[in-house]
Amino acid sequence: MPDLSRRTGISFAGTFFCSAFAACFAEVCTIPLDTAKVRLQLQKRTVVGEGTGPPKYKGVFGTISTIAREEGLPALWKGIIPGLHRQFIYGGLRIGLYEPVKAYLSSDYFGNVSLFQKILAALITGAIAISVANPTDLVKVRLQSEGKLPAGVARRYSSALSAYYTIVQQEGLSALWTGLGANIARNATINAAELASYDQVKQTIMQILGFSDNIFTHLLAGLGAGFFAVCIGSPLDVVKSRMMGDTSYKGALDCFIKTLANEGPYAFYKGFLLNFGRLGSWNVIMFLVLEQVKSFFFLEA
Template sequence: MASFTAVFLSSAFAACFAEVCTIPLDTAKVRLQLQKKTPPLSPAAAAGAGWAAGGGTLATIICIAREEGVAALWKGVVPGLHRQFLYGGLRIGLYEPVKAFFVGGAVVGDVSLLSKILAALTTGVLAIVVANPTDLVKVRLQADGKANTVKRSYSGALNAYSTIIRQEGIGALWTGLGPNVARNAIINAAELASYDQFKQMFLKLPGFTDNVFTHLLAGLGAGFLAVCIGSPVDVVKSRMMGDSTYRSTFDCFTKTLKNDGPGAFYKGFIANFCRIGSWNVIMFLTLEQVRRFFL
């Protein structure tokens, strides 16, 4: 059996590779989630606002690239890689041993969906408690160019970490931990447990083998479920991390509901699905190949 270090490193590599490929979609998603209802802007004002007012994913990406430069789409890539190395490596690397713990021994044959969900919830919580500071810095860097957020002007990821600690205290690195734990536990369960379940289900169907096509379908299914289930807590997490005026998770939730309506919790849904769907496909395809080659 492969060592935990080998499994952790292969998981971290797959997660980091998927992050680099999909972070422009994540930047667009964060900008869309941070949008709040405002008086209508004139076309000229909207053009200079640094985001696509009322626009969708593609419009937001084009507007960010035009107003802030193409490199702005990769804002947050460094803490994003920090996050995926820690969070991706831990949540995926711990999944099999934690699943074995819940079933009471070595995993042999089919495992119940409940055991898979419990294992994924557990590893999602453990991993994000460690990785929350990297998530906070990533969101702040991605939000920094938006017109109606606080301009912090961090020069980079390391500068952001040090500035937050100096100005807000080390505890501020765990801002948004509540919704982040909820979001990542839920999404991790939706991703890992559903990928595991979809793959198990497909392999029982005639004509399906443990190949790239099966991994692709299972990854798409996992990504879609993750977005449907996790979007509301993802929006609250992004808003709390991007705007420090919220007093708590409940405060952010109620203000978002009151000021922007229920639809706000699915803002950036298309960007989120493009991001998480493609992220899952790339990550699981990479992970399966890396594990097959090295482990």
């Protein structure tokens, strides 16, 4: 995680808006992969006669091509509006709060900060950020999960704003926080994997390998952050997506148990390559943009 907020005097508001901008930019670039990932995660085994029918979505390119062929290319950007809502709030808060929380946890802030302190700071900021942004995540998943409908069947939601209103009207205000427990677990964990690993990988390759603080270093650190985030967070991501896309589950544990019983442990890594393609590229883009935007603020200061 870049430490420019400490070195340049950028305020929390400045860091928040830099982070929100970088997160939104990365979202626009990578949301087709996220839409395909959600479809794969929500896909359940279908029974045809006495056997199991072939899945509709297969693999990275198969899922993307199926969505584009059946629903049109713009369908890959379903959920982009709530996605931008989510990234502005969640992305701004989780990164904007990281340095202040890390400083609070560390008595040696101007020296070396331990890996444990980095992980704890990222866990806390991820949990706070997604608690605020959960409604945007819910609407994003609901819009992304809706595939091609039979002729004459109307869509549940005509737009992101319609989705917010309809959910509150039909399910109550608290429904906007459906899956919050799984979402906190997922996002706090992934945030810790992303921010702490980016921070640690960047520090390590600069100190041990002698790399300079440049775009190539940011690229390697971003890829490392994405890989660790997917390995650790994929099972939680599947549970979160299923809870938000299917209201039949009683809670995160019920979703986990039913998924494990019905589909086996492999189900928790459905869409793994898509998820890594999404989070790996997302982290690379986001951190590269964030470093450049913060550098711009530093140069202008």
